[in-house]
Amino acid sequence: xxxxxxxxxxxxxxxxxxxxxxxxVITALRDPVAKSYxxxxxxxxxxxKRRGLAPxxxxxxxxxxxxxxxxxxxxxxAIEGSSFWKALEVAPDHTFTLERHDAAxxxxxxxxxxxxxxxxTWRAEIRTPGLPPDTRRxxxxxxxxxxxxxARLISNYxxxxxxxxxxxxxxxxxxxxxxxPRYLFFADRPLWSVTLVAGARREVxxxxxxxxxxxxxxxxxxxxxxxxxxxxxDRAYFLPLGDPSWxxxxxxxxxYMEGGA
Amino acid sequence: MRALLxxxxxxxxxxxxxxxxxxxxxxxxxxxxxxxxxxLALGKSRKADVRAALGExxxxxxxxxxxxxxxxxxxxxxxxxxxxxxxxxxxxxxxxAKARVR
Numbered sequence: 001x002x003x004x005x006x007x008x009x010x011x012x013x014x015x016x017x018x019x020x021x022x023x024x025v026i027t028a029l030r031d032p033v034a035k036s037y038x039x040x041x042x043x044x045x046x047x048x049k050r051r052g053l054a055p056x057x058x059x060x061x062x063x064x065x066x067x068x069x070x071x072x073x074x075x076x077x078a079i080e081g082s083s084f085w086k087a088l089e090v091a092p093d094h095t096f097t098l099e100r101h102d103a104a105x106x107x108x109x110x111x112x113x114x115x116x117x118x119x120x121t122w123r124a125e126i127r128t129p130g131l132p133p134d135t136r137r138x139x140x141x142x143x144x145x146x147x148x149x150x151a152r153l154i155s156n157y158x159x160x161x162x163x164x165x166x167x168x169x170x171x172x173x174x175x176x177x178x179x180x181p182r183y184l185f186f187a188d189r190p191l192w193s194v195t196l197v198a199g200a201r202r203e204v205x206x207x208x209x210x211x212x213x214x215x216x217x218x219x220x221x222x223x224x225x226x227x228x229x230x231x232x233x234d235r236a237y238f239l240p241l242g243d244p245s246w247x248x249x250x251x252x253x254x255x256y257m258e259g260g261a
Numbered sequence: 262m263r264a265l266l267x268x269x270x271x272x273x274x275x276x277x278x279x280x281x282x283x284x285x286x287x288x289x290x291x292x293x294x295x296x297x298x299x300x301l302a303l304g305k306s307r308k309a310d311v312r313a314a315l316g317e318x319x320x321x322x323x324x325x326x327x328x329x330x331x332x333x334x335x336x337x338x339x340x341x342x343x344x345x346x347x348x349x350x351x352x353x354x355x356x357x358a359k360a361r362v363r
Contacts, residue, residue, distance in 0.1 A: 068324075190325060192350055192359055204363050207331050207348045214321045215331045234323045257327050257350060257358075 033117045035153065037079055037109040040098055043124065043151030046173060050146055053139040053248055054126050059147065060095040062125040064186060065231055066118055066155070076114040081107030095125050121228035122153040123186070134256070138196070139248025142241050145176035145183040154184075155228050177242045184212060184227075190234035190257040198250040209238045289319040291332045294347040294362040301349070306357040311349065318349070326353025 040061065047059045065072055077088040077096060084104045088111070090096045098111070113120055124147040126140045148154065150173045175181050187194075194205045207215045212229050214220040220233075229236045234257070240246060291297045300314045311318070311330065318330035330349040336342065350359040 190323070190327065193348075193361060204361065206343050206363060207329070207346060208343070211321050211329065215319050215329075220321075231324075234325060234327065257325075 033115055033120050033155070034080075034110040034112040035122060035151070037081075037098075037104050037111050040111055040151045040153075041100060041105065043147040043153070044098060044100075046150045047124075047126070047143065047147050050143055050173075053143040053146075054128060054137065057126045057128045057137075057140050057143070060091075060097050060125040061151075061153070062123050063090070063094040063096075063113065064121050064123060064228075066121045066228055068231055070115065070119040070231075075120075078112055079104050079109050080112045081109035083107065084109055121155050122148075122151075124148045124151065124153065131251075134254045136252040136254075137248070138239065138241075138246055138250035138252055141185060141239055141252065142176060142248065144185070145181065145241055146173035148183065149173045149175055179242045180209075180238065180240050181242065182213065182238050183241070184229050184232075184236045185239065186229070186232045187235045187237065187254050187256070189254075191237060191254060192257045193255045194237050194239075195253040195255075196240075196246055196250050197253055198247055205237065205239075210236070212236045213238070286316060286335065288317040289332055290335050291315055291347060292334065294332065294334055294345040297332060297347050298360055298362050301357060301360060303357055303360060307355050308351055311357065315347075327351065 044059060051057075063072070063075060063077075072094060075090050075094065077090050079086045079088065079098075079101065081104050084101065084107050086101065086104070088096050088098070101109075124144045126144045126147065128137045128140055131137060149171060176183060191210055194210065196203045196205070211233050212220065212227065214233065217223070224230050224233065239252065286292065297315050301311060308328075308330075315332055318332055321329040321331070323329075328351040330351065332347040332349075333343075334345045336344045346363050348361050348363065349357055352358040
């Protein structure tokens with residue numbers, strides 16, 4: 001018991017940015033699969049406040065696999081407080097929505113999947129309807145980053161071991177307004193290239209903005225277990241979110257490893 | 262004395278005219294990305310062919326069997342970063358499937 005208490009205390013001491021009421025963040029592993037309901041509601045509030053970035057889009061949250069053994073089928077999800085409990089419906093694409101429940105906020109509830117810590121990660125999913133296949137809209141992705149940071153959706157086992165991930169765990173939505181934030185987006189399939197298109201301007205992202213920046217990091221494989229991109233590296237990309245020369249309507253085009261010339 | 266000055270001027274002139282020796286390319290470095298691309302054949306070139314033609318690459322290998330190889334032009338003094346890059350995709354079969362110069 002003393003060992004457990006010591007581990008919990010260490011977890012607390014190593015989480016200086018966790019707020020007193022964010023109980024789910026203060027755990028022995030520092031990588032709970034559950035997320036704070038309050039934080040996720042704060043993300044939804046930010047979505048409403050900043051929805052000028054994506055006026056026609058809606059917000060969902062998405063569960064993603066964190067390791068190869070994760071069974072993504074039939075994930076059960078619920079809001080759990082001390083007395084509050086409500087099941088959430090998870091769509092076949094592993095997305096879900098949240099509603100506001102004052103009782104759950106009051107009880108500082110968690111959004112809890114029936115999966116162990118380290119098996120899942122989370123992202124916001126903001127999509128403008130009607131876009132061509134294999135494209136996204138930059139404004140949607142800007143807002144995804146801000147909501148994701150506000151809701152603290154990124155999980156990382158040992159942040160100190162993956163330097164730039166540390167910033168992602170600690171910082172808020174303002175992080176997304178930097179020129180080249182390293183907020184990891186994941187495409188639907190393994191990526192070959194990402195191209196930004198705005199009017200006649202067309203620019204292929206350099207390869208160091210793909211695959212979590214692995215082309216500039218000789219130690220990327222050693223760090224991988226501590227990144228929530230662990231099994232999604234071939235789909236991972238960064239975008240120049242804070243670069244105002246790219247308007248929100250910029251089209252982000254994907255070409256995948258399989259298919260095409 | 263005149264002869265000495267003439268010899269110095271001659272030697273100095275030689276020193277100016279002679280280009281400095283270019284250091285050898287490092288791993289993942291190439292002189293020209295477009296020229297390197299010309300040396301490869303999509304659907305035919307294999308990893309060993311590319312290694313023989315361009316040297317060692319920066320390799321990102323995935324569990325799927327796909328590999329991304331990256332070559333970058335050596336940065337020139339006055340060229341703004343990033344340096345031009347040649348990016349290659351090898352299919353799990355080991356054959357060059359895609360390539361781009363950026």
